[in-house]
Amino acid sequence: MTVTVPTTIPSLPKSPLSNLSARRRQALIVVLISALLARSVPLNATSTLRGWKEDRAARKAERKRRETETPLNTPALEKKLVDLYIPDPSGSRTLLVPHLGRISKVRITPTSSELYASHLSSFPPLDPGEKLGVNKQFWKMLIAVLRVAFPSKTGKEAFLLVLHTFFLLSRTVLSVMVARLDGRIVRDLVSANGAGFVRGLGWWFALAIPSTYTNSMIRYLERKLALAFRTNLTRYIHDLYLNDNLNYYKFGLGLAAAGTADQFITTDVARFCDSLAALYGNIGKPALDLLIFTSQLAASLGPMGTIGLFANYGFTAWVLKKATPAFGRMAATEARLEGEYRAGLGRIGRDGEEVAFYNGGKREKGILLAAYEKLTKHVHTVFKARIPYGMTEDFVIKYFWSACGYCLMSLPILFPAATKALKASPSHARQELHHEVADRTESYVSNRRLLLSLADAGGRLMYSGKDLAELSGYTSRVYALLSSLHSLNNNIYPENPRPASLEEDQPFYDLSNVHGRVIIGPKHLLIRGVPIVAPAGGAAGAERGGEELIHSLDMRVEQGEHTLITGPNGVGKTSIARIVAQLWPTWSGLLERPIHGEGGIFFLPQRPYLSIGSLRDHPHTYAEMKSRGRTDAELMSILKHVHLEYLPSREGGWETRKEWKDVLSGGEKQRMGMARLFYHRPTYAILDECTSAVSSDVEGLMYEHAKSLGITLVTISHRPSLLKYHNRHLRLGDPTSHHTSSTPLTRTPVASTTNLTGLTAPQTPSTPLAAHGWQLTTLNSTSAEEKKELDHEIEELERQLGEVGGWERRLEVIGRELRGEKVHG
Numbered sequence: 006m007t008v009t010v011p012t013t014i015p016s017l018p019k020s021p022l023s024n025l026s027a028r029r030r031q032a033l034i035v036v037l038i039s040a041l042l043a044r045s046v047p048l049n050a051t052s053t054l055r056g057w058k059e060d061r062a063a064r065k066a067e068r069k070r071r072e073t074e075t076p077l078n079t080p081a082l083e084k085k086l087v088d089l090y091i092p093d094p095s096g097s098r099t100l101l102v103p104h105l106g107r108i109s110k111v112r113i114t115p116t117s118s119e120l121y122a123s124h125l126s127s128f129p130p131l132d133p134g135e136k137l138g139v140n141k142q143f144w145k146m147l148i149a150v151l152r153v154a155f156p157s158k159t160g161k162e163a164f165l166l167v168l169h170t171f172f173l174l175s176r177t178v179l180s181v182m183v184a185r186l187d188g189r190i191v192r193d194l195v196s197a198n199g200a201g202f203v204r205g206l207g208w209w210f211a212l213a214i215p216s217t218y219t220n221s222m223i224r225y226l227e228r229k230l231a232l233a234f235r236t237n238l239t240r241y242i243h244d245l246y247l248n249d250n251l252n253y254y255k256f257g258l259g260l261a262a263a264g265t266a267d268q269f270i271t272t273d274v275a276r277f278c279d280s281l282a283a284l285y286g287n288i289g290k291p292a293l294d295l296l297i298f299t300s301q302l303a304a305s306l307g308p309m310g311t312i313g314l315f316a317n318y319g320f321t322a323w324v325l326k327k328a329t330p331a332f333g334r335m336a337a338t339e340a341r342l343e344g345e346y347r348a349g350l351g352r353i354g355r356d357g358e359e360v361a362f363y364n365g366g367k368r369e370k371g372i373l374l375a376a377y378e379k380l381t382k383h384v385h386t387v388f389k390a391r392i393p394y395g396m397t398e399d400f401v402i403k404y405f406w407s408a409c410g411y412c413l414m415s416l417p418i419l420f421p422a423a424t425k426a427l428k429a430s431p432s433h434a435r436q437e438l439h440h441e442v443a444d445r446t447e448s449y450v451s452n453r454r455l456l457l458s459l460a461d462a463g464g465r466l467m468y469s470g471k472d473l474a475e476l477s478g479y480t481s482r483v484y485a486l487l488s489s490l491h492s493l494n495n496n497i498y499p500e501n502p503r504p505a506s507l508e509e510d511q512p513f514y515d516l517s518n519v520h521g522r523v524i525i526g527p528k529h530l531l532i533r534g535v536p537i538v539a540p541a542g543g544a545a546g547a548e549r550g551g552e553e554l555i556h557s558l559d560m561r562v563e564q565g566e567h568t569l570i571t572g573p574n575g576v577g578k579t580s581i582a583r584i585v586a587q588l589w590p591t592w593s594g595l596l597e598r599p600i601h602g603e604g605g606i607f608f609l610p611q612r613p614y615l616s617i618g619s620l621r622d623h624p625h626t627y628a629e630m631k632s633r634g635r636t637d638a639e640l641m642s643i644l645k646h647v648h649l650e651y652l653p654s655r656e657g658g659w660e661t662r663k664e665w666k667d668v669l670s671g672g673e674k675q676r677m678g679m680a681r682l683f684y685h686r687p688t689y690a691i692l693d694e695c696t697s698a699v700s701s702d703v704e705g706l707m708y709e710h711a712k713s714l715g716i717t718l719v720t721i722s723h724r725p726s727l728l729k730y731h732n733r734h735l736r737l738g739d740p741t742s743h744h745t746s747s748t749p750l751t752r753t754p755v756a757s758t759t760n761l762t763g764l765t766a767p768q769t770p771s772t773p774l775a776a777h778g779w780q781l782t783t784l785n786s787t788s789a790e791e792k793k794e795l796d797h798e799i800e801e802l803e804r805q806l807g808e809v810g811g812w813e814r815r816l817e818v819i820g821r822e823l824r825g826e827k828v829h830g
């Protein structure tokens with residue numbers, strides 16, 4: 006009988022569990038891995054370690070403090086949360102975050118402007134025609150975003166990554182051990198070795214504990230890593246989005262990337278981080294598995310088998326690359342459509358009352374459904390594209406790979422076995438049969454398990470090609486957001502050539518060509534030669550530039566010069582405020598204004614702004630109030646001036662937290678705005694229709710009070726009744742024809758020119774101004790001197806009127822003398 010014994014099968018190393026030297030080898034591997042990991046820690050590890058230890062000690066102390074506290078009930082918690090955060094002179098903030106009935110203190114250090122400046126060159130604007138996918142541009146974008154998500158080689162993320170890598174390596178080592186043990190158990194079973202079999206089972210369970218722990222830790226660390234990436238990106242974006250350059254406003258205006266910021270900052274960033282953290286595990290681990298398993302199998306499969314294995318990898322990668330649709334572009338499109346749908350929902354939430362009054366639910370539903378349909382249609386396309394791809398993937402990885410595995414395994418068994426069989430003597434054959442079969446069984450079981458793991462690793466590596474493509478989509482979204490914010494922050498816009506269709510005399514306002522001068526700090530407000538232009542970004546901006554509302558405005562306001570701005574709807578009144586507040590650019594000319602806030606200039610817009618927080622938070626947070634020595638009594642006296650003294654008792658105290666924009670009436674909201682003005686007492690206030698919902702009597706009292714506090718008012722309004730609180734009047738549009746009734750009927754403009762440092766308005770007030778004209782007049786009756794002069798004039802006229810009787814008598818005498826009559830006396 007011919008026995009096919011594969012002598013060339015190098016018997017697998019004895020099980021590490023039963024062989025001491027093998028165990029030593031395993032230990033050596035672990036030591037080597039640890040040494041490798043230790044090497045990955047940079048040389049300045051001592052200081053890093055010290056910093057890390059200090060951090061850990063601080064975190065431990067904070068945890069202990071929280072653990073010793075008894076959880077609070079909601080009202081007590083709310084009382085403790087009187088401050089949203091505690092500011093620090095260094096610019097950091099300690100946030101008070103409620104968590105499980107206790108308050109966690111989280112210190113947030115703002116991102117430095119130097120860091121933003123150093124990152125600017127990494128985020129050039131994305132070319133709209135850029136092809137999305139796993140290409141050179143993708144790697145560039147990924148590296149740029151990683152500078153934010155993974156800021157330091159010695160930071161928390163690096164530590165997590167090292168730990169993650171360690172567990173990934175451990176899992177591979179454990180998988181090899183399990184494969185060997187599997188073979189060993191079956192071998193003992195085949196050779197009826199009961200003791201060995203039981204020992205094997207014992208090791209089986211012993212290995213189960215580190216294996217399951219390793220698997221759980223891998224998942225945990227992957228999520229921690231994703232969260233750490235997200236935290237870094239989110240804080241960086243928040244600091245860039247909500248800074249003094251008003252990037253949030255400009256982003257909303259559509260001057261940057263198309264899309265809504267909330268979708269970008271929430272979903273897209275989260276998806277990017279999850280995808281990136283998972284990809285490390287999905288690529289790193291299988292790649293490592295592939296190396297280790299291949300090296301383990303190479304000894305069994307021989308050089309031909311190993312070459313075959315690599316040829317197989319190459320072929321699979323090529324087939325899958327050919328079969329992969331543009332997953333990156335699809336992911337980016339899906340994110341954009343999700344954003345549009347989300348924006349629709351957000352709008353209904355925000356303007357719910359208005360929609361309800363207009364009974365606009367049906368229309369909004371239509372808009373929402375259309376957005377949702379657009380999204381589902383796209384998702385459908387993605388699903389469909391996945392069918393052939395999934396089939397190819399499954400066929401290649403599950404079936405083709407298994408068949409190849411069997412073939413490869415058969416190579417050393419079938420061919421060298423024949424040679425060995427010829428050489429084997431029949432007397433030895435029977436004797437060795439038992440051992441050889443057992444060895445072969447062990448070898449087969451171990452190899453099969455390794456091959457299965459290899460197929461699994463290879464499969465995951467190939468699947469991750471799709472993940473990588475999707476990551477490229479998310480990367481492009483996060484990159485677009487960061488790049489847009491950087492551009493906005495540095496006022497960088499794409500340069501647009503002047504459109505040929507524009508007439509010669511038409512100015513072209515391109516955002517990349519803004520050269521007005523803005524000086525913040527003077528004690529006056531000066532606008533000299535500034536065009537009032539509504540900016541336009543994107544395609545609209547390229548086509549016709551910004552919209553000119555006023556060709557050039559000159560106005561100077563010194564303290565005490567209360568100025569009322571009137572004009573027809575849409576003429577550009579609020580736009581002046583937008584330019585002064587620097588929401589819109591100063592295209593040319595000069596703008597000088599005080600600093601924003603206390604002691605400077607304050608803006609009250611048409612729509613009152615009320616943040617979520619306590620009633621007290623509206624002028625200031627509790628901590629800020631305390632640091633400035635302001636008191637509740639002072640707050641109450643301010644509320645009296647705006648006739649809202651009933652509010653704290655009606656709403657349950659100063660600490661009550663509510664969605665104030667829904668709780669207060671329109672007039673109350675506007676009066677709260679005035680209360681904030683009185684609290685901050687700026688030198689100048691630009692009031693834009695901010696009392697339109699307040700009754701005239703209260704409005705008058707508030708204006709008088711503002712003036713008594715020394716606040717110079719620049720008011721935008723349609724109410725002629727407000728004219729009496731101002732001594733100058735800026736009329737926009739054509740003042741001879743507009744019907745806003747802001748023209749004073751009883752008060753005559755005494756001059757059409759301003760007498761302020763040579764700033765002049767058009768010379769003839771009666772001349773109809775151009776559609777985009779303006780006229781600044783000084784009103785007379787509020788000046789004491791003018792009043793005195795007028796009194797003198799009246800006295801003189803009355804004196805002259807008193808003389809009329811005498812002159813009439815004299816006229817009669819002269820007439821009689823001329824007729825020859827005799828006149829006596």
Ligand SMILES: Nc1ncnc2c1ncn2[C@@H]1O[C@H](COP(=O)(O)OP(=O)(O)OP(=O)(O)O)[C@@H](O)[C@H]1O
Binds near residue numbers: 258540554574580
């Ligand atoms: N965000 C914007 N983007 C582009 N154009 C805008 C924007 N806001 C306003 N405009 C344009 O600027 C014009 C002037 O707007 P503005 O708000 O200054 O008018 P207004 O004089 O204050 O009008 P009203 O009396 O109705 O408040 C509008 O007609 C509009 O065309």
